[in-house]
Amino acid sequence: MMIPESPENIASLIPTQPSFWYNPRVHAILFQLIALFAVIGLGIFIFHNTLINLEQRGISTGFDFLNREAGFGILQTLIEYTETSSFARTFIVGLLNTLLVSILGIIFATLLGFIIGIARLSSNWLVNKLATTYIEIFRNIPLLLQIFFWYGAVLQTLPSPRQSYQMGEMFFLNIRGLYLPKAIITESFSWVMLSLAVVLVIILLLIRWSRNRHQTTGKTFPTLLTGLILLITIPTITFFALDTPLIWELPELEGFNFVNGVIIIPELIALLFALSIYTAAFIAEVVRAGILSVNQGQREAAHALGLKPQQTLRLIIIPQAMQVTIPPLTNQYLNLIKNSSLATAIGYPDLVAVFAGTTLNQTGQAIEVMTMTMSVYLLLSLLTSLLMNWYNARLVIRK
Amino acid sequence: MTHIQPINKDLPPPTLTINLVTWLRINLFSSTFNTLLTLTCLYLLYLTIPPFINWAFIQADWFGDSRADCTSNGACWAFIFVRFNQFIYGFYPENSYWRVNLTFILFVLLIFPLFIDKFKKKIALASFILTIYPIIAYLLLYGGYFGLTIVETDQWGGLMLTLLLAITGSILALPLGILLALGRRSTMPIIKILSIVFIEFWRGVPLITVLFMASVMLPLFLPDGVNFDKLLRALIGIVLFEAAYMAEVVRGGLQAIPKGQYEAAKALGLTYWNSMIFIILPQALKLVIPGIVNTFIALFKDTTLVLIIGLLDVLAVIHNAFTDPNWLGYSTEGYVFAAFIFWIFCFSLSRYSQYLEKKLHN
Numbered sequence: 001m002m003i004p005e006s007p008e009n010i011a012s013l014i015p016t017q018p019s020f021w022y023n024p025r026v027h028a029i030l031f032q033l034i035a036l037f038a039v040i041g042l043g044i045f046i047f048h049n050t051l052i053n054l055e056q057r058g059i060s061t062g063f064d065f066l067n068r069e070a071g072f073g074i075l076q077t078l079i080e081y082t083e084t085s086s087f088a089r090t091f092i093v094g095l096l097n098t099l100l101v102s103i104l105g106i107i108f109a110t111l112l113g114f115i116i117g118i119a120r121l122s123s124n125w126l127v128n129k130l131a132t133t134y135i136e137i138f139r140n141i142p143l144l145l146q147i148f149f150w151y152g153a154v155l156q157t158l159p160s161p162r163q164s165y166q167m168g169e170m171f172f173l174n175i176r177g178l179y180l181p182k183a184i185i186t187e188s189f190s191w192v193m194l195s196l197a198v199v200l201v202i203i204l205l206l207i208r209w210s211r212n213r214h215q216t217t218g219k220t221f222p223t224l225l226t227g228l229i230l231l232i233t234i235p236t237i238t239f240f241a242l243d244t245p246l247i248w249e250l251p252e253l254e255g256f257n258f259v260n261g262v263i264i265i266p267e268l269i270a271l272l273f274a275l276s277i278y279t280a281a282f283i284a285e286v287v288r289a290g291i292l293s294v295n296q297g298q299r300e301a302a303h304a305l306g307l308k309p310q311q312t313l314r315l316i317i318i319p320q321a322m323q324v325t326i327p328p329l330t331n332q333y334l335n336l337i338k339n340s341s342l343a344t345a346i347g348y349p350d351l352v353a354v355f356a357g358t359t360l361n362q363t364g365q366a367i368e369v370m371t372m373t374m375s376v377y378l379l380l381s382l383l384t385s386l387l388m389n390w391y392n393a394r395l396v397i398r399k
Numbered sequence: 400m401t402h403i404q405p406i407n408k409d410l411p412p413p414t415l416t417i418n419l420v421t422w423l424r425i426n427l428f429s430s431t432f433n434t435l436l437t438l439t440c441l442y443l444l445y446l447t448i449p450p451f452i453n454w455a456f457i458q459a460d461w462f463g464d465s466r467a468d469c470t471s472n473g474a475c476w477a478f479i480f481v482r483f484n485q486f487i488y489g490f491y492p493e494n495s496y497w498r499v500n501l502t503f504i505l506f507v508l509l510i511f512p513l514f515i516d517k518f519k520k521k522i523a524l525a526s527f528i529l530t531i532y533p534i535i536a537y538l539l540l541y542g543g544y545f546g547l548t549i550v551e552t553d554q555w556g557g558l559m560l561t562l563l564l565a566i567t568g569s570i571l572a573l574p575l576g577i578l579l580a581l582g583r584r585s586t587m588p589i590i591k592i593l594s595i596v597f598i599e600f601w602r603g604v605p606l607i608t609v610l611f612m613a614s615v616m617l618p619l620f621l622p623d624g625v626n627f628d629k630l631l632r633a634l635i636g637i638v639l640f641e642a643a644y645m646a647e648v649v650r651g652g653l654q655a656i657p658k659g660q661y662e663a664a665k666a667l668g669l670t671y672w673n674s675m676i677f678i679i680l681p682q683a684l685k686l687v688i689p690g691i692v693n694t695f696i697a698l699f700k701d702t703t704l705v706l707i708i709g710l711l712d713v714l715a716v717i718h719n720a721f722t723d724p725n726w727l728g729y730s731t732e733g734y735v736f737a738a739f740i741f742w743i744f745c746f747s748l749s750r751y752s753q754y755l756e757k758k759l760h761n
Contacts, residue, residue: 032589039593046620053619124433125426126440140745141738142700145714149738152721153731338605345707356611366615374604374612381603 050367057364065363066091072358074349076265087359094354095376101271101350102337108276109336113283120288131284139281144342146278151270151346158266161257172251178264179251189245195238196231203227267348271340279336286332290325291317330388334381341377351376455735465725478729479736482720486736489556489711498547499559502539506532506566529570552630556711558740560630564712565699568637569645573691575638576645577684581675583646584653594646601643606701609636614708633705641698648690652683686759692752696745703741713737 020026054061066088073083078096081089119131138146156175159165164174172179210221239245251261294317302312344353351373360369417425427437458473462480469475479486488496509528512518540563543549555563582594601609613636618626627635656679664674706715717733720726 028587032587035593036589049622050619052623053621056623122436123426123429124436126437130440130444136746137742140696140700140742140749142703142714142741144703144706145734145737145741148714148718149731149734153734156730341605341607342704344607352605352607352611356608360611360615366619370608370612370616374608377605377608378600378603 054367059364061365061367063368065365065368068363070359070362072362074354075347076268076349087363090359091351091355091372094349094351097349097354098337098340098343098351098376101268101275101340101343101348104272105275105279105336105340106333108272109279109283109332112276112280113332114287116280117284117287117291120284121291135281135284137281138277139285143274143278143339144345146274147270147342147346150273151266155266155270161253164253169250170248172253172258175266176257176263177266178269179258180262180264181251182249182260182262184247184249186245186247188242191242192235192239192245196235199230199234203230265348267343267346270346271343271348275336275339278339279332282332282335283329286325286328289328290321293324294320326388326391330384334384337380337384338377466727466729469729474732474735475729476732478720478726478732482717482726485557485720486713486716487558489560489716490554491550491556491559492548492554495542495548495550498539498542498550502536503559503562505535529574533567533570552628555630556713557716558713560705560710561699561702561712561714564634564637564702564705565695567634568641568698568702569691569695571634571638572641572645575642577649577680579642579646580649580653583650598643598646601640602647606637606640606704607707609640610704610708612636629708630710633708633710637698637702641694644694644697645691648687648694649683651690652685652687653679655686656683689752689756689759692748692755696748696752699744699748700741713740 067086069084070087070090071083072090074081074090074093076097077093078100079089079093081093116131116134119127120135122128122131158173158175161172161174161176164172164179166172170181206227207223210223213219213221249260251258251263298316298320299312302316307315340350341352343350344357347353356369356373360366363369428434454473456473458471459476460469460471460473461476463469463475463477464481466475466478468477484493484496488499491499506528509524509532512524513521518524538544539547540555541550541552579594579598582590583598585591585594610633613632614629617632617635621627660678660682661674664678667674669678702712703714705712706718711719714737717737721730721733
């Protein structure tokens with residue numbers, strides 16, 4: 001059928017402007033306004049209720065409480081803290097304890113995770129199956145249960161201080177924790193630090209020089225090896241050339257308990273064990289996926305180009321595997337940081353236990369305390385993802 | 400004269416026979432390093448497995464009424480058997496256990512057809528599970544009607560509470576998560592920003608702080624006189640938290656749908672909601688079922704955290720049982736039992752999700 005090309009017919013084919021209520025633009029604006037007002041309305045409703053409720057219960061608002069005296073002790077403090085310190089100080093103490101367990105946890109979980117991830121791909125049947133079993137067992141049991149297990153079932157069986165397990169006169173392990181010698185820094189130690197700084201500068205210059213030489217002449221220089229040797233030998237020589245830069249203070253049994261030295265509390269040990277073992281199971285899977293993601297052809301092509309196995313690994317396999325590994329690895333690190341808040345269940349004084357727990361109970365200022373606690377975790381998450389995004393953007397192979 | 404060569408079929412490859420010795424040599428002792436590894440592993444196994452089996456089975460005491468019956472050096476499983484009902488049902492009245500059983504049997508029966516490919520009325524059944532079933536479950540568990548006695552929620556506990564929190568939490572979080580995922584991919588800037596802020600906020604904070612918030616801050620947010628019960632408060636926290644994770648899973652599915660599908664829906668003149676409901680979401684959700692199952696596993700493990708705000712989930716009940724003076728010193732048995740329960744659930748679910756993933760890729 002032919003449509004006669006009369007002006008009226010053509011006009012009817014041109015889409016007309018939809019009526020006001022059916023215009024998608026109008027829809028979008030209206031819908032967004034409604035959503036915005038609903039959210040603002042909910043916010044005002046909550047705010048209003050909260051004000052009334054706080055007034056009725058006689059809870060003051062504001063952050064003045066941070067200057068008040070805390071009046072309770074904390075099991076582990078990385079900075080000086082007494083019962084007369086302020087609530088602001090408890091916040092810092094808790095935050096530092098969270099950071100301590102998170103950073104140590106990330107280090108151990110990464111080491112263990114990489115080992116198990118590689119073992120999972122081993123051609124050795126037994127190693128392979130053991131790694132698989134490890135992963136399947138530990139990632140399918142709740143973390144809290146694992147923390148309880150290490151704390152309640154394993155560490156509670158340790159002997160009393162008098163019957164401690166010991167290694168020489170330096171390390172003691174008992175139900176109260178692990179006692180280590182404490183390093184006391186004397187004045188001459190600053191020379192060791194200075195030599196370390198000098199070595200670092202030298203290594204940086206060396207890297208620049210060898211990169212330039214590689215670009216211009218194509219000759220390679222074993223930077224990594226030279227750097228490592230320099231980094232280890234020079235500060236060590238300085239250390240021993242000086243007269244006692246460090247004094248080791250040994251733990252000693254006095255009465256029923258140890259004095260001096262550094263103590264690692266059992267809560268920290270249990271938490272570290274559980275966090276590292278649990279997260280390592282997930283990291284192992286991430287590592288395995290990363291290694292498997294590199295095509296076999298890449299390895300063969302590298303060999304065909306005449307690259308040595310070591311070079312193939314460093315220049316071809318690892319850069320590509322890292323690209324796949326970094327984003328999920330970041331997620332695991334973030335999970336570990338958030339999971340460290342389970343510390344509160346066994347009484348390790350992390351941010352949630354000290355601040356959202358004890359401080360909240362003592363002051364009753366739930367809103368302020370929870371806001372501060374949650375902001376810390378949000379900030380940590382944000383910072384970690386920014387850092388990893390930046391690293392990832394540098395790493396992405398430009399195609 | 401030409402000789403016609405008879406066309407023979409290709410012979411099958413010779414059957415590969417590997418005897419035990421060859422297998423051992425290839426898989427365990429292929430090089431010096433591998434031999435060393437194998438021997439180390441064997442030694443480690445020798446150190447751990449026989450003592451464990453000895454403790455858990457050979458020397459274990461299985462039956463008894465008190466710690467006096469646990470005389471051997473092995474595990475005291477009698478502790479678990481005596482307390483078994485409490486671990487499963489918490490402090491739910493014993494003569495009403497059938498109500499809990501019925502609720503869960505009903506759930507399993509209802510959810511089962513969803514996993515059968517040939518079953519056609521999946522959407523109708525799913526909406527029944529989402530709308531009517533929760534009411535039935537609530538009436539059965541809480542009571543108050545049809546002559547059922549009221550069982551207050553502080554008596555709910557054990558595995559029943561764990562399953563209840565995980566299942567209800569996921570079921571309620573899914574629709575919210577879908578809306579948030581659509582919001583995050585929306586072209587409307589305000590909706591997009593609101594969704595992103597919501598999702599990133601809940602994903603950035605630990606579940607414990609969410610539960611603390613639900614238990615101490617939520618009462619402050621509500622008008623005077625309105626008060627939720629502790630279980631409901633925890634559930635609200637869990638749903639908001641879980642919705643953010645569901646949203647990210649669903650968003651992955653939405654991104655995987657080719658652009659042509661969106662454009663085709665538009666070209667057909669479908670409105671936004673029609674194109675989402677009839678074209679995009681059915682395809683996207685099918686893709687993300689493994690992801691949803693994984694999120695459920697994570698939530699199932701995370702529900703143990705409710706013990707910190709004083710709810711009696713299975714871990715809390717087991718944990719409390721250790722303080723019973725009749726059964727002091729059997730915490731290892733309790734933890735092993737709890738670990739076993741969680742492991743069975745999580746392992747089978749993760750295997751199921753792997754199976755689904757494989758099926759999707761083929």
